[in-house]
Amino acid sequence: MKKWRFLGIDDSFDETKCCVVGCVTCEGYVEGFMYAEIEIDGLDATEKIVGMLKKSKFGKQIKCIFLPGITLGGFNLVDIQKVYEETETPVVVVMRRKPDMEEFDSAMRNLENYSIRKRIAERAGEIRKAGKLYIQTAGLSFDEARELVGAATLRGNMPEPVRIAHLVASAIIHGESRGKA
Template identity: 35%
Template sequence: MLIGTLFRAGNWLDGVLRTHITVDGTDATGSLIELVNDSRHWEQLGVMMLDGITFGGFNVVNIREIFQGTGVPVIVIMRKYPDLPRIKKALKNFPDWEERWDHILQAGEIFEVKVPGQEPIYMQICGLSEEDAREIVKLSATRSAIPEPIRVAHIIAAGVTTGESKGNA
């Protein structure tokens, strides 16, 4: 299960979305496009933030395809700089590893973002400028280095999958 939250500048939770993907599958990109396009909140979406570029193991999303399919810019957030050689090696266990690896490469440059008073985080972007993406990340990181939409989505997902979240309310 993937949980999405809709926020206004990291301060106001306006909605929650949900979809399902296959563990280690190839359906995350299509599922996210469908989730956004079928949402009654679609017109309100200014940007989509993703917690990494892989979900459910190695279900790798194509952020360019998501942007083209929805018209919503995408910011991929990573807590640590990814170990790309290790990821590539793990992907080689899949018959379509080259396509999955290509999605990671197509996501483009990895930028460090320094959130005041926090450890740096990293991002990849599609559909908006680096400067705008940095500003959005900083504005939405209201309680930690991780932008609030992602932090809250984690809390909700933990609560609905395990029965209790680990985060502080």
């Protein structure tokens, strides 16, 4: 079987800073990390993720990017279609719970650039149930996404690179890891 490298991305933030950590794994082994900072409730998450991947030595080797939602740093939305278009790397959003889109939309209305955020959220596409997770995809089919989620998950439900990225990001901001990815 071919070895696949996965990139899991997660964030952590406080009142002043938001860090985004990317964890590269291959067959469950950590091979490397990426790091960026984004604006809390900003609109730079997409460009920072694309930049991280394009600058990385792993960039062309990544089979799939996993995100734990389309928002980082509060409401800094990731345009998963644009990430796919600019990197040619498929993106799978994995969530433990299906978001309440009416509540999500209502919260976005309180921020600047609502129409831009709304368009990014709509471009993320349909949220579909996949086992115990809910997923959105860019650059691959639902069935392919389910297969990759399974291949990247060692135990529990969350792909291992997302889980590790979460642990590292929260330790950077809070001094120790906390919460679940």
